[in-house]
Amino acid sequence: MFRSTPIIRWRKYQERYNLMGAKCEKCGKLHYPQPALCTCGSSKFIAHKFKGEGTLLSFTDIGSGPEAYAEHAPYCLGIIQLSEGPKITSQLSDCKLEDLKIGMQMIATFRKFYSSGEKGAIYYGTKFTPKW
Amino acid sequence: MEKIGIVGYGAYIPKFRIKAEAIAEVWGENADKIKAGLGLTEKSLPAKDEDTTTISVQAARNALLRAGIVGKKIGALYIGSESHPYAVKPTAATVADAIQAGFDTMAADTEFACKAGSAAIQMVAGLVKSEMIEYGMAIGSDTSQSSQGNALEYSAASGGAAFILGREKKEIIAELEKTLSFTSDTPDFWRRGLQETPEHAGRFTGEPAYMKHVLGATQMILSETNSKPSDFDYAVFHMPNGKFPLQAAKKLGFSTEQVKPGLVVSKIGNTYSGSSLLGLSSVLDIAKAGQKILVTSYGSGSGSDSFIFKTTKRLEEVQDKAKKTEDYVARKEYVGYSKYRQHMAMVV
Numbered sequence: 001m002f003r004s005t006p007i008i009r010w011r012k013y014q015e016r017y018n019l020m021g022a023k024c025e026k027c028g029k030l031h032y033p034q035p036a037l038c039t040c041g042s043s044k045f046i047a048h049k050f051k052g053e054g055t056l057l058s059f060t061d062i063g064s065g066p067e068a069y070a071e072h073a074p075y076c077l078g079i080i081q082l083s084e085g086p087k088i089t090s091q092l093s094d095c096k097l098e099d100l101k102i103g104m105q106m107i108a109t110f111r112k113f114y115s116s117g118e119k120g121a122i123y124y125g126t127k128f129t130p131k132w
Numbered sequence: 133m134e135k136i137g138i139v140g141y142g143a144y145i146p147k148f149r150i151k152a153e154a155i156a157e158v159w160g161e162n163a164d165k166i167k168a169g170l171g172l173t174e175k176s177l178p179a180k181d182e183d184t185t186t187i188s189v190q191a192a193r194n195a196l197l198r199a200g201i202v203g204k205k206i207g208a209l210y211i212g213s214e215s216h217p218y219a220v221k222p223t224a225a226t227v228a229d230a231i232q233a234g235f236d237t238m239a240a241d242t243e244f245a246c247k248a249g250s251a252a253i254q255m256v257a258g259l260v261k262s263e264m265i266e267y268g269m270a271i272g273s274d275t276s277q278s279s280q281g282n283a284l285e286y287s288a289a290s291g292g293a294a295f296i297l298g299r300e301k302k303e304i305i306a307e308l309e310k311t312l313s314f315t316s317d318t319p320d321f322w323r324r325g326l327q328e329t330p331e332h333a334g335r336f337t338g339e340p341a342y343m344k345h346v347l348g349a350t351q352m353i354l355s356e357t358n359s360k361p362s363d364f365d366y367a368v369f370h371m372p373n374g375k376f377p378l379q380a381a382k383k384l385g386f387s388t389e390q391v392k393p394g395l396v397v398s399k400i401g402n403t404y405s406g407s408s409l410l411g412l413s414s415v416l417d418i419a420k421a422g423q424k425i426l427v428t429s430y431g432s433g434s435g436s437d438s439f440i441f442k443t444t445k446r447l448e449e450v451q452d453k454a455k456k457t458e459d460y461v462a463r464k465e466y467v468g469y470s471k472y473r474q475h476m477a478m479v480v
């Protein structure tokens with residue numbers, strides 16, 4: 001059974017629920033998630049919320065996923081370039097492999113990530129789905 | 133006295149459907165007889181990564197788009213459901229964080245079978261009217277359960293709708309003219325703690341339960357407001373199936389034409405706490421300015437909440453700002469019985 005401590009996950013709630021990333025105060029570059037250092041070397045960031053729209057750069061399907069996602073399998077996984085620039089790896093909801101095409105428009109959706117077994121906490125966050 | 137009303141609304145229905153035929157085949161039942169008897173053809177079910185919380189968040193975000201406000205403005209958030217993912221841990225807290233409502237938010241989950249969402253609208257209305265908050269959000273949302281082979285399996289569906297209430301005149305899309313409730317202790321349908329699926333009292337769920345309360349609340353609100361059925365452009369009654377709301381309408385003197393626009397049950401099933409609220413969101417999607425809408429919910433156990441809304445010009449400006457109920461009804465992918473059970477097993 002997959003187990004995970006709620007506290008480590010809790011720190012990432014806003015990042016996951018609302019695509020909260022960061023904007024470098026010095027050079028203005030947008031990051032998701034917030035890194036320790038910007039490519040310009042600065043460590044000063046302000047919070048930035050991404051809109052949740054992007055383009056599908058690459059995708060695959062997962063027949064048997066890691067333990068946490070095993071009960072969700074089969075599912076698709078994709079790399080999405082957000083309209084603001086950064087790339088994000090995300091599970092893709094409400095679609096099968098044959099529904100996907102490189103370059104298609106994707107939108108964010110709020111979904112269940114996994115739960116720590118039957119008694120554990122349930123974790124939620126942003127996934128992407130083909131724009132409709 | 134200052135008017136309050138709906139300033140934003142949003143629907144969400146999962147993409148997946150199962151046809152009555154696919155369920156009937158497994159249990160050796162006659163699908164045509166069941167479809168005719170229940171007045172529905174298929175029902176919605178959640179994706180494996182959806183539950184009452186995720187349905188609520190999607191509906192809430194659609195409601196914010198129509199209201200044109202940010203989540204931070206929401207002062208209270210109540211979510212009605214009989215399928216809250218946790219027995220103890222509020223759905224409302226997760227949804228509040230997911231719309232960035234901020235720490236200064238009153239929040240709680242409500243439960244009253246299928247009328248927990250309409251009860252939440254009444255709670256929010258009180259807070260807005262008394263000026264304790266500027267805006268409040270009420271959601272009715274469910275991934276309803278039924279035991280395998282039970283008659284409820286044909287109708288127990290998934291979906292939800294969210295409503296934001298406020299009192300800024302130019303923002304109101306539908307004024308709340310009146311609301312009241314009709315409540316009595318009635319053993320028609322229940323689920324004991326730690327049980328995964330509900331029990332129901334068969335035919336007793338009709339006359340002494342649904343009809344008594346829906347008719348009781350509706351007659352009370354008509355009488356208290358000196359209204360008659362012909363004063364309304366639309367009427368929405370809770371939809372446990374496609375038959376009961378039409379029978380209730382007939383007994384009350386409403387026409388099928390007044391009820392049809394909100395009758396989403398025939399295509400998606402009974403979304404429990406989401407049912408009458410999705411009926412209301414479907415009507416708001418198509419209503420014009422200056423129209424009157426009557427809504428009466430029903431929750432087993434039992435009670436009904438009645439509402440009278442009058443739409444404003446502002447409604448027509450916000451209808452296209454988010455996906456409509458019908459967009460979600462039309463977006464669908466069919467699954468077979470075993471896949472349906474797999475999906476449902478994920479929300480227990």
Ligand SMILES: [Zn+2]
Pocket residue numbers: 024025026027028029038039040041042
């Ligand atoms: Zn930088």
